[in-house]
Amino acid sequence: MSLILDEHREYLIDPARVSAFERAISEVVRPGDVVLDLGSGTGILGLFALKAGASRVYAIDGSGLTQLAREIFAANGFGDRAVCIKGLSTRVDLPEKVNVIVGDLIGRFGIDGGLVEYYADARHRMAQPDVRTVPSRVDLIVAPVEAPQVWAEVDFWRKSPAGFNFDRAYKIAVNTGHPVKYRPDQILGKPELVAGIDVTSDSVKILEGEVASIVRRSGTMHGIAGWFEATMSPSVTMSNSPLREDVINRRAVFFPIDRPTAVHAGDSVRVKMWISPPDTLVNWRVEVADRDGTVREKFSHSTFAGMLICPEDLAKSRPNYVPELTAWGKARRSVVNLCDGKRTIAEIEREVYALHHDLFASLSEASVFVHEVMVPYGAPG
């Protein structure tokens, strides 16, 4: 089974999500609009836009779904009004400026799906100055949460699995945001808006916020739950909030704290977040205070400490690093150099095989290697 297709099936069988996008797009798109769909997948948002009267849809997607989307647009009678483009939108140019940008790049916490970066780029390069966007705003919501199950998965690494010391992996796990589907009763305190993204105007920037959530029921806090509330159009919102009845089928996020902490109704849980969307870097500082304001627990975590970084990779980013190509790097350079606008791909494959025969067991292996380079970098034939 195709995992990509299955992912998009999941999107389409989610009535809350499908309904939110359909209603929002029909409200935002006007007859004659030119619409850009970022991360278009099977083309469902573009289909809604065309149904709403768009004169043309540019559907950009980096996955292998581009041809399937073309066929789906054609099968629904929109083949002549949909332009499907395979590639990363930041590297694509359009022949005209669009009136509307649609997409679902919200991720689980608003900042982990590329929303800020891709919309900002599309607005600046591909859109009319008065462009409308779906969504137009995404708010990031946090609340203290009781989540023993996912906490146990984090703590697993400190339990000497298979009889060995894996404590170092705990440091990664406790500094990572984990996807979780919560029940409403797991949310211990009042949800608070910690940061917001104005999709119609924000450029890539740091998001910061500090909020205090008042605990509503006593329990054990294992971390901070994070989810999004998206304003899709003037009358439509969409969210993966565990507290909403029309929640979409998308997990929220669990930001762990180092020790499960007993909290009581009336306590205050202060959450300070610092978020860098382009690298999905999130820092969360958490303080638990009594009703009288006495702080009794403090935690500080960062996905910076949760990244799987290797010193050998890091060394290559130092300013004084003098790079040299490996044999595979030289082979890749050969492919690029041989693309002179005259040679055919078959000729390039043969030449690469001849130049680097020690790397490839057969011409067929060399062909696969050349193809890997050409898919992202070769101009359309």
Next chain:
Amino acid sequence: MKIEISEDVVWREFGGEVLMLDLASQHYFGLTGSGSEMWQLIAEHGSSDSVIDCMLAKYEVDPANLRADFEKLVDELAAKGMLRVTRDV
């Protein structure tokens, strides 16, 4: 001398190296070798005397040179806002 790592700094150690991110400037910094060790001792002990005592217990070096090197590192990092220093009176 009391030394604290700024709240705006997140850091991690791996492979003997310390990698730091200053949230205020959004700049990354790295410390290797003795600088990495000193940073970790600052995080653990929070005072210059403790850091120097630990280093002297581990390495046979001239105490005056070590103190000078340590204070130079602290001054540089404090100037970048990554350390908060409270000098003894």
